[in-house]
Amino acid sequence: MGKKRYNTLQGYSFLTPALLVILVFTLVPIGYAFFMMFFKVDLLSGTRTFVGLGNFEKIFNDPKFWASFENTTKYVAVVVPIQTILAMILASFLNSKIKFNRTFLTIMFIPTLTSSSAMTLIFMWLFNNNGLVPNVIESVFGKNVQFLTNPDLALTVIMIMNIFSTIPHFMIVFLSGLQDIPWSLYEAAQIDGANKVKQFVHVTVPQLMPITFYVLTMGIVGTFQIFDQAFIISNGTGGPQNSTLTFSLYIYQLAFSSNDMGRATALAFMLGLIIFTVTFIVNKLLKADKVNG
């Protein structure tokens, strides 16, 4: 008994640094936000008045909330499938015995290492109305396409950027998963007469399911929380015409520009709820924990 107690204490003392950080920077803020979302909070003076569910009522009547809801949903729905599928395909290419695969791996990993704000500035330079991409499009197709001022295309630029910069990271994750698949499975499939494509669909994809679930979850969480790219591209406004207003950007605007911390925390809580629900559904659909029996 004494030894057990000693072990437990020892365990907790090893955990203390991590627990402290989690408590101070994650659990306490979450708890505080949960408390604040029922108040109208003036961040500057620190005064608050209880409003019950008033903040939620305001949010649902707010066209900007629905704009950010639509933008973020669109963003997640486009970015997550594309980045997952492309990362998986690229990883299996790298896993095959092509030449220089280490070199490819290194080059392809560079976008992930670049900071997202620097990447955004580069993309803004590429896509501004007098930039490289619009000029190339104009000289090839003779059509003048404006990206950053066009509300239909501004979000697309951010989507492309995010896909470009996250694929390499997920590719590495898939690659490590691929190397775990026993070679005997492919051998058996080959004997049964499956070609490379069939092997990919019927062996690789199902065997990678736990990894896919991880990638999807991280992708969903990451894309729902998109902030920096939208902030830089619109200079913090979420424009043109609210087309780059995402959940996180709107939370930031409410907290700091509108000085309304109560509404910001209420919206943050809803974002958490949405991410939780979507991840839960993905988990149920993929049956991630039931792969391999």
Add this chain to the structure above:
Amino acid sequence: MKTVAKLVSGAVLVAGLTACGFSSEKSGSSKDDNSISLAVWGSSPAETKGLEKTVATFEKESGIDVKIEVIQDNFQDALTARFAAKNAPDVFYLESFTAPKFIKSGVVAELKDVDNPDDFYQPLLNSFKDEGKLYALPKDYSTLGMYVNTDLLTKAGYTMEDVPKDWVGLMAFSKELQGKLAKDQAAMIFDTAFARNMSSLIASGLTPVTDKNRADFTSSPEALDYLQSLVDGKKAGYLKNPSIDLGMDSAGAAFGSNKAVIMIEGNWVLSALRQNYPDVKYEVVEAPTVNGKNQTTTFTVGYAMAKATDKKEAATEFVKYMTGKGQQQWSEISVTFPTRQSVAEAMKLDQNEVVKAHVLGAEYGTVWSSGVNLPVISTAFDNQFTAAVNGDKTVEQAMKDTEKEANDEIKRQQ
């Protein structure tokens, strides 16, 4: 037994937390009773030098130590966070635009017994007042003036006399001028932001921020005509946005690299034009009249003192010095405009060809400040007017939507 372990680790946690809390609070402030903190944003090298020198003179004269804290980015947000954390600087820069929010929240201390307040340009001083009480003293200001690139103008076959002084004439002239320019050049640079257009809208007879602090964008047909002229200019290509249409960082950069003939900009572009584009030849005249009225926008920044400061006397002394005795030193080194008329006279600004147009604007300019709801109204306008400029909405519809978006949001914030 598990509970014991939990209790122990819990106790360790609590002890650790409180230790952290107390130690940081002690070390954070008031080590030295004779020092105050001043939060400023990062600005041009000239302004940084001006501030450092003037502060040094103040330190020598008063024996008070001033710690300058430069907040490089998103000054307002960083400042808000510091107020929320009860760690506000003793003195800080306060923009006239956000001043009402800070004043209404009750975190800014009232300034009393200011020496000779009538010496200040009154519109600047008034933007820091609430119910007759004064909460900040303006340190400098900027107004918009019309910059004309005389090289490009001559090349196109015009002289300064051909440039009209009124808005409608200017638009017709720009249209004509654009035909003589290259594709990547603009006759005129324009800005769709509310900050740049509020004074023109007011000159057109509109009261965008009403007495009751609500938005009104629909009651004046002249104002709609003015906005329509911007949309038309953008569509025809004689009005261009520097970053979106020309791929330049700013209006000053586009103007300096001969990509635009006319721009309506603040005097802050002067230092960049002098340092980065010394070869460009230009003249500065007053901003064009709109609807027959003189108009320009005045931007001003003041020194404010946090209510929570425990060094009220030293902070007040500092604010009064920087906007009084020390103002000429500051204005001369930083190349900003003094807010006291006596200093402006001493510096002979009205005899300087380049800045004269800007200084004249201080008398009739609309200060970029209009109550606590201006940020909301301005955001709504910027958002909706972009839609009109992009051609997704008519100007009339965009202004109707601006009014609704702003007033709905104001209601939600009450």
